Amino acid sequence: MTELDLVVKNVRVVRPGRDPEPADIGVRDGCIETVAPGVATDGVAEVVEGRGRLAFPGVVDAHQHWGIYNPLEEDARSESRACAQGGVTTAITYLRTGQYYLNRTGPYREVLPIALAAAEGRAHVDYAFHVAPILKEHIEEIPELIAEFGVSSFKIFMFYGRHGLHGRSSAQDEFLMLPEGESYDLAHFEFIMRKLEQARREERFAGFADSISLSLHCETAEIMAAYTKLVEEEGRLTGLRAYHAARPPHSEGLAVTIAAYLAHETGLPTINLLHLSSQKAVDAAMMMAATFPHVDFRREVTIGHLLTDVDTANGIGAKVNPPIRPREDVEALWEHMLQGHLDWVVSDHACCRDETKFGEPRDDVFVAKSGFGGTEYLLPGLITEGRRRGLSYGRIAELTASAPAERFGLHTKGALAPGRDADLCLVDPDASWVVRAADSASAQEYTPFEGMELKARVTDTFVRGHQVLRDGNVVESPVGRYVRRPTPRP
Numbered sequence: 428m429t430e431l432d433l434v435v436k437n438v439r440v441v442r443p444g445r446d447p448e449p450a451d452i453g454v455r456d457g458c459i460e461t462v463a464p465g466v467a468t469d470g471v472a473e474v475v476e477g478r479g480r481l482a483f484p485g486v487v488d489a490h491q492h493w494g495i496y497n498p499l500e501e502d503a504r505s506e507s508r509a510c511a512q513g514g515v516t517t518a519i520t521y522l523r524t525g526q527y528y529l530n531r532t533g534p535y536r537e538v539l540p541i542a543l544a545a546a547e548g549r550a551h552v553d554y555a556f557h558v559a560p561i562l563k564e565h566i567e568e569i570p571e572l573i574a575e576f577g578v579s580s581f582k583i584f585m586f587y588g589r590h591g592l593h594g595r596s597s598a599q600d601e602f603l604m605l606p607e608g609e610s611y612d613l614a615h616f617e618f619i620m621r622k623l624e625q626a627r628r629e630e631r632f633a634g635f636a637d638s639i640s641l642s643l644h645c646e647t648a649e650i651m652a653a654y655t656k657l658v659e660e661e662g663r664l665t666g667l668r669a670y671h672a673a674r675p676p677h678s679e680g681l682a683v684t685i686a687a688y689l690a691h692e693t694g695l696p697t698i699n700l701l702h703l704s705s706q707k708a709v710d711a712a713m714m715m716a717a718t719f720p721h722v723d724f725r726r727e728v729t730i731g732h733l734l735t736d737v738d739t740a741n742g743i744g745a746k747v748n749p750p751i752r753p754r755e756d757v758e759a760l761w762e763h764m765l766q767g768h769l770d771w772v773v774s775d776h777a778c779c780r781d782e783t784k785f786g787e788p789r790d791d792v793f794v795a796k797s798g799f800g801g802t803e804y805l806l807p808g809l810i811t812e813g814r815r816r817g818l819s820y821g822r823i824a825e826l827t828a829s830a831p832a833e834r835f836g837l838h839t840k841g842a843l844a845p846g847r848d849a850d851l852c853l854v855d856p857d858a859s860w861v862v863r864a865a866d867s868a869s870a871q872e873y874t875p876f877e878g879m880e881l882k883a884r885v886t887d888t889f890v891r892g893h894q895v896l897r898d899g900n901v902v903e904s905p906v907g908r909y910v911r912r913p914t915p916r917p
């Protein structure tokens with residue numbers, strides 16, 4: 428055997444769907460060469476002593492928003508440091524035209540190179556982009572985005588045509604920078620689906636059509652606009668409870684049914700229902716799966732919706748879409764989780780700094796901005812709460828790594844197996860610690876999880892064999908690369 432560059436000794440390897448097994452991990456040229464007990468270390472350049480910690484496949488956090496509120500150059504640096512802290516080795520981040528993000532419009536063949544250049548050389552972990560076709564022109568670009576740019580997943584924000592990012596809005600055309608005569612509506616969504624299905628059937632994409640998919644943010648503009656008005660007029664509720672009431676769960680459920688029927692109508696089978704936050708949303712998603720068995724639905728949930736509720740989150744810093752819900756919904760998500768109805772867990776990381784987040788008055792949830800970071804708490808949070816509720820380590824590895832990697836065409840990532848990228852993190856499952864925003868590498872100065880006690884800690888993270896977190900400290904030189912998808916299978 429040719430010499431190894433790195434051996435991580437004496438760890439308990441977590442493989443998707445299996446219990447941890449004692450082994451060493453041998454790495455050569457950034458790839459895993461062997462996972463076995465007693466790997467020889469003679470002549471190996473770097474040996475890391477695992478001291479019996481758990482070795483998880485590096486987390487594939489499939490839902491982030493680099494550059495939404497801060498320049499992409501800055502987020503690529505600071506927020507990828509937060510990734511390293513949380514054992515996240517690949518971040519898939521959303522990109523769209525319009526206000527926020529790059530604050531511009533135009534075809535993606537012009538916009539994507541700007542985003543790629545902004546992130547290049549700055550990220551501490553690997554990254555990829557999901558792209559949202561906003562303009563009519565973007566729909567035509569879909570096959571080229573796959574072939575030329577390695578973008579194999581697309582997004583629809585179902586409520587953006589008629590409702591704002593932070594609440595009521597009558598200026599959505601301006602927000603999305605739509606040209607005269609175009610509209611971001613159900614027909615636009617239908618045409619995205621038709622084009623995507625057509626692309627999936629192209630000869631040149633044969634063999635990886637299942638890695639080309641569409642993700643939908645399911646909320647209904649009309650319901651939210653009406654309920655926001657009601658809640659504001661009544662003036663009875665405040666804070667997160669008011670925001671939950673203004674975007675009620677049935678607005679999610681209804682959007683899920685519309686998305687599902689459109690998928691059926693257009694024949695597009697690869698549908699990802701993003702960040703389902705409530706019992707009604709998941710119930711609707713399960714109903715649609717039973718109704719349209721030919722559609723391969725995947726159901727996503729965020730760590731925020733699994734760990735916090737309207738009463739326990741640390742104030743309106745937890746404003747996010749869909750909203751943080753009451754405890755009953757959190758419990759319903761866990762019930763579905765334990766029944767295997769949810770496919771992966773993400774952070775929905777959107778770094779929104781204090782000065783951007785809060786409006787005037789500071790405690791008014793309706794003037795605050797939406798979104799917050801949390802990728803650094805994804806794996807420790809899921810281990811803490813999941814283990815307490817009976818989730819196995821093997822299932823946690825599926826939910827955080829192998830399932831999103833498979834769906835989003837990251838076939839060299841997501842598992843600790845020979846031939847895969849050496850993306851992994853070491854976890855001390857007995858290290859109790861308290862979340863403090865001040866300890867995070869993210870540029871965000873607060874967190875909805877402030878004060879929460881977590882029972883597991885990521886100590887070390889490796890991206891393609893490069894150590895990016897060492898004993899809890901981020902290693903300074905960024906090694907992250909853009910990943911073109913779908914990646915060939917090893």
Ligand SMILES: [Zn+2]
Nearest residue numbers: 490491492775
């Ligand atoms: Zn998001």
